[in-house]
Amino acid sequence: MSMVSNIKLIDENGLRIDGRKFNELRPIKIEVGVLNRADGSAYIEWGGNKIIVAVYGPREAFPKHTQNPSRAIVNARYNMAAFSVDERKRPGPDRRAIEISKIIGEALESAIFVEQYPRTSIDVYIEVLQADAGTRIAGLTAASVALADAGIPMKDMIVGCASGKVDGNIVLDLNKEEDNYGQADVPLAIIPRTQEVVLLQMDGNLTREEFGQAIEMSKKAALFISNLQKEALLAKYSRPEEKEEVKEEEAEQENHGDDNHE
Numbered sequence: 001m002s003m004v005s006n007i008k009l010i011d012e013n014g015l016r017i018d019g020r021k022f023n024e025l026r027p028i029k030i031e032v033g034v035l036n037r038a039d040g041s042a043y044i045e046w047g048g049n050k051i052i053v054a055v056y057g058p059r060e061a062f063p064k065h066t067q068n069p070s071r072a073i074v075n076a077r078y079n080m081a082a083f084s085v086d087e088r089k090r091p092g093p094d095r096r097a098i099e100i101s102k103i104i105g106e107a108l109e110s111a112i113f114v115e116q117y118p119r120t121s122i123d124v125y126i127e128v129l130q131a132d133a134g135t136r137i138a139g140l141t142a143a144s145v146a147l148a149d150a151g152i153p154m155k156d157m158i159v160g161c162a163s164g165k166v167d168g169n170i171v172l173d174l175n176k177e178e179d180n181y182g183q184a185d186v187p188l189a190i191i192p193r194t195q196e197v198v199l200l201q202m203d204g205n206l207t208r209e210e211f212g213q214a215i216e217m218s219k220k221a222a223l224f225i226s227n228l229q230k231e232a233l234l235a236k237y238s239r240p241e242e243k244e245e246v247k248e249e250e251a252e253q254e255n256h257g258d259d260n261h262e
């Protein structure tokens, strides 16, 4: 978030740099079950963001000392590919990725019924292939869908959106230019069923009133995106070949007990 800006982000017709209105989302597309070797997976395109998520587990936590005898542990790893941004990103975890992994893991943990799976881990790999601002929320939104695809019981699928301040206006779902040259960015994620807020951050400055406006805008958008998540899941499980695959998997599990597969 840069405080110096002489770039005009809102035009004379009140439209944003990519032609959107203040309360308009970027296009979002979600696909479920895109990876054969993961227990659950999802792919999301959200504006210029492209993110793939793989979920493994619940499986015996390893090394053993990480096991919690009363619940599952949730390991989330957020990673940006070297080619995901304009300048090559140095591979490997940096402070930002460690922070985002932590807050996404904590958010997911609050929705998953972790007490049903003692001594196990649920591993969530979030790979950002292309980044254009809003990746933590897009990654979390896709991660919830991947968890559902893995059949992991949850209160509901977590969903979110960011809002912020651009040229003095509160706007929904900032893109990269708006994030760079705007005045504030507030990512928010909720559990729709309970309305719990499970992720909330703020970069930049807002008045109390602006903050309230931003939250309201994001919550409304999140409920819309929640429907996209459900539609994506339904789309997978209504494909005839997937139904067959599910049946085959179930038959296989009955034959081999609970083989761990990776």
Ligand code: ADP
Residues within 6 Å of the ligand: 085, 086, 087, 089, 096, 131, 132, 133, 134, 135, 136, 137, 176, 179, 185
């Ligand atoms: P979020 O992606 O959740 O909005 P940030 O606000 O930290 O998280 O980042 C905003 C955007 O800045 C990212 O989506 C990405 O496009 C860009 N960005 C983040 N880290 C880097 C980096 N190391 N190099 C280049 N661009 C980056």
